[in-house]
Amino acid sequence: MALDLILRNVRLADAGPGQPAATDIGVKDGRIVALAPGLQGDAGEEVQGHGRLVCAGFVETHIHLDKSCILGRCAHEKTRFPHLAMERVSAVKPSFTVEDVTGRAAGTLEKCISHGCTRMRTHVEVDPKVGLRGLQGVKALIDRYKWAIDLEICVMPQEGLTNNPGTDELMVAALKSGATVVGAAPNYDTDRPAQIRRIFEMARDFDVDIDMHLDSGASADELDTLLVCELTEKHGWGGRVAIGHVSKLASMPQPAMDKVARRMADAGVALTVLTATDLYLGGRHTDHSVPRNVVDANRLAELGVVCSVASNNILNPFTPFGDGQLLRQANMQAIVSQRGSDPEVRSIWDMTTNAAARLMRHPDYGIAVGAPADLVVLDAPDALTALRTVAPVLAAYKRGRRTVTREPVRLHAP
Structure with a gap:
């Protein structure tokens, strides 16, 4: 043959x-x-x-190509708290051009490819400050790099939806012109439940999956994850919803966290841990005994939640580090969550390969x-x-x- x-x-x-x-x-x-x-x-x-080992290509479920590599143009933080990552990025977004986004995103994408990533979901922001330029800049890479990677776009309202006039219309426009997943960031909205409900409406209107930034914080109060589970079941979207960060779960006693995990598993809501960002941004409310702020993804996986580990931000105020190497993120996740046995390490490996592909609903993976x-x-x-x-x-x-x-x-x- x-x-x-x-x-x-x-x-x-x-x-x-x-x-x-x-x-x-x-x-x-x-x-x-x-x-x-x-x-x-x-x-x-x-x-x-x-x-040597051969595996199917790594799967990056959550990265921000559009705002990667902007450290040089952002103001630097001078204190640990408050940390103003979103404000630093927001201040420079009006300067983004389509060509600028394409150039920076291409550099980051090539780093990811060089470390074995063959499938990727990138989140892209739209709002009146940046319009659709981020989407257009990243969209240009889909065909340009299809020889090396399958790239899909999740459009999101980073700076709010219900409280940011014009953003809803831009989200809809993005879903009509290239975005194939719809995202959310209710932490920055004055009406968090309203944003979440609107995102489910968009998902149903366009028949797309959902991938939300959710429940970042040092306290488990007001957990939006429960509303997401409720709406996932109500609309029959099980297996099509992922939530990223969810660092509030890290502040919960294990029995309480287990209860939420079982709720997620039953509803079909997946989890992506953004280890580097959650570590870097978390615990800034205290100057001692700083909490890790990273969800124990192994525990959630044991309880039936589909979990992935991903890069999130690279070389911007949210995470001023990173090289697109998913194995580095997985290694960091194992260390910080103190999961060192062979079965535990193997479970985290799956969070950048098999489980990550399931989260993105890629049945041909492997x-x-x-x-x-x-x-x-x-x-x-x-x-x-x-x-x-x-x-x-x-x-x-x-x-x-x-x-x-x-x-x-x-x-x-x-």
Whole structure:
């Protein structure tokens, strides 16, 4: 059989009992056509994996390409509290042009691609200050980078909806012109329940999924997650709703948090933890015994909630760090939530791969015969080692075509 690509002697993250420790992967016409040791046949490209891990491409469920890499133009914070990240970004948004957004977003997207990301949902803000320029700037990247990544846009009202005249109309316009998911940020709205209800209306009108920024804060008072669960069930949107941050859950005693988690699982509401941002912004109300402000995603996953870990902001006032490496976020999540056993680490690995794909409703994800050949080779023998060591990506493929090459490190002894 003539193949386009053979990856030889590689280990699979999801190898089951009885499967060989190492195998070959055969690719033809952008799809996996064979999984077996010692594949016979010629291939346009043949790569020796030397027992390294191959996984399906990483899945970024929550990032902000439109406002990445703006640190240099924002005022710097001089105190820990209050922290004015939204105000800092808001002040410079009127200066955004379509070309500016495209340029910055492309740079961030290429970083993510270089670290093995092959599927992504980016949140994009619309409001009277920025209009649709952020959407237009990011939308230009969908076709430009489809050779390496599948990119979808979630449109959101970062600075409020019910209290920000003109934003509702811009949200609708965005959903008519390229956005395929609708988002929310009720923390910044004077009427949080009204924003949430309006977002569900938009989702039903356009038959799109929902992905909200929700319940950031140091106290579990006034938990909007419960309203989201109620509306998800009311409108039959189970499995189509995700909420990000939800750091209020981190302030709850475990029995109370478990109750909310079970409510989310029953309603079909998924969770995305934005570890770096939640750590950086959280706990600023105190100068000692600073709380972690990060949800224990492992516990929610144990109770049936679909969970992902994602990057959120990169090099802006919300998170003045980041390089688009999802494994770094997963590693950080494991450390800060004190989840170090093999099963716990494996669960967090899934939050950037299998579970993240389920959150985005991508049933074709994974390494199996017939699946798209979106493949990543890591410098590690297995998923646990890769996450524990933040192993570098050595190669990536999108639909069987190589998109990334990184040479393994070499030591030059005297």
